[in-house]
Amino acid sequence: MEDYVIDAYPAKGGVKVLLNDFRETFIKTTFPVYVITENPEVVLQHPEVKYYEEEKWRTLDGKEVTLYRFEVESLNAYYYMRKRLKVVNEIPTALSQTLYRLGIKPFYPLFSREEKDASYFPKIKIAKVVPISWYGESIDGDSFEVEINGERKRFYDYPEVEADVAECLGKGCEYVKAQVKVKMERKRAPVSIKGLIEWSMISKTPLHEIAYATIGKVLTTNEAWVALKRKVIIPKVVPRVEKLRRLEDIMVADKGGLVLFPQPGCFDDVYQVDFSSMYPSLIVKYNISAETVDACDDIKTELHSICLKEKGIVPEALEWLIKRKSELKSIDEERAEAIKWVLVASFGYLGYRNSRFGKIEAYEMVTYFARKTLRKAMEIADRMGLKVLHGIIDSLVVKGNSVEKFVEEVEKETGLKVDHKKFNWIIFTLTRENTPYPTRYIGNREGEVIAKGLIRENMPNIVKSFLEDSLKVLSSARNCDEVKKSAKEIRELLDYYKRRSLNGEPIDYVVWIKGVPYVRGVKGFYKATLGFRGKDVDYYKRYLERVYEDLMKVIKC
């Protein structure tokens, strides 16, 4: 049986490593603590500090700094030191750095030095236990939905689940035995347990340290590993001074991506052309990182300049993530999604005030290149006789022939990877104020209806079901004429749902607002957790009618 590292905890004199099948091992070691100090000898007086070594590191600006690496017996010494001394390189965590030195990587075989490709995933038991109440997922439901390695089962009695890693909600955690349990109610990341394992693998950080962290921690840890390898100091806080700007500079630079107003109406045979991971790819292509922007004039733009002499920390950290995501797309959708979230956050994090490897000028450069790239693609479309119907940040909707050639040309001229999908038809709509609605469209992609901005999370379940069924009706429409003809069928659906609003199941009336289930009763909204206490039929009927009118407006657009 192979020993997979599931998690690790620091202990006095070493680390306790949790392995699969409820085994564990203890490895004797010390923990590194990096300190900038004038007097390293004094630090040695702490009984848990074993020894220190002087090292030459550099700051992000390239200045050389003398750093002392103290080897401590337990993390208590580290906590003591960080209160009193200038401790740096705290990301990746002291535990992650210790494990890395020992050759222990989370979710890899113990002491495995072999490099694995993206297809590798440990052979471990992963479980998810969620209590279900009448209104859906609940912390104290009576039945349980259990998922073990992708297989789902419903338990109406108490389940007994054993797994290496488990994700559980409320009462569900009482019935699962696992090396690591992740409580869903405390989770701040939008990914599943498999996604968290993927994050743990890519950031070389034990699962318990990443389970309740935000995406930012995963991203920063990845960037910090690059900095650590280069011996670049990672300070706790990086004070930044923006370069002096004129009012006009801010007006030009402080913008987001390019969003066009779509032409309202229904269009047959159109193509959606998407730049794949556009923002991270631009960061990599143009070497955008805090230390490369305005460092020298290798790339000059009207906003800032970029230095190409050394690869930036952010581009280097993102490059392999982009590659891994594209490899995982065909292997495991869930893991690819987890990396996608990190890549999505990578751009925003460049401009985030507490980002260690970003600065506002770098952020502005990304949106600048994004606008330029989309405009370039529009110019190519124009040159090739294609009609651009819509454009939003990293994707264009075009109509015309020779789209494959267009995609090739865009890839050649922009240097970015481009995907394209055919839509049998697509509808762009108007807002209630009769202005174009850039973030909403409905399209039929080879029989599958894609609707953006139509179904909201905070709609009652009955309304969501009505919209989903309406989209199923639309999925059989092959062109815009047939879309218009489906109006009658959707009207019949509305009548059915209006009748259902009278005597539906209690779950139909549930509305989830910020994670809390509500029902609209005759005296207003009440929490579904109190039990089902009747419904305001008029409210649901009016809601259905309003949504129907909205949908009709879209269809007849």
Next chain:
Amino acid sequence: MLATGFPYLDEIIKKDEIVEFYSTEEDLLRVFYHRVIAISAPIFVVLVSERGGLDPYLIKRFQNVFGNYSEVYIRRAFKAEDVPETIKAMGDNDLVVIDPYHHRKDYDKIVSAIRKGKGRKFIFSFMDREREGSIFGLHTAHTVIKIVRSKRGFRFVIVKSVITREIEIPNSIWELYGKAIEYEGLLKYL
């Protein structure tokens, strides 16, 4: 040169190096400092905010109103640790600092940076300075002015001053937008 464009107020604060304006009426203070920036140009501005806080187009509109098209130089400080460094980076120029205590920490370092520069400084704060913020900052300011909304306009309340006792100066909202007797606002472009 730093000025508010209200002659009587400018007269009171003309010799003061550090003047602090504060108000809990965000909209009012926001419009007011945009006006001050436009009138005081050429001017250096430090904006402390996580996002937003300065509308370049509103400054441009005020520049059109008052016919002052001189340069406005800006540096933004996004986190508390950036604020002292950014203020210091502005050197000895006359300075407008918007919401320096926004993050509610590092008061000592921020006040120290404000005191260091030799130019005049106008500070705009969204805090209720009678209840929170840097007390040392209040000692440092030569004049502290509270801006309060009233029924038909707003009032400057001189809370602290070297030359005058606590007085209130009422104004109409039109005056804030430059539509007083001496200026006709954007109407002059019609």
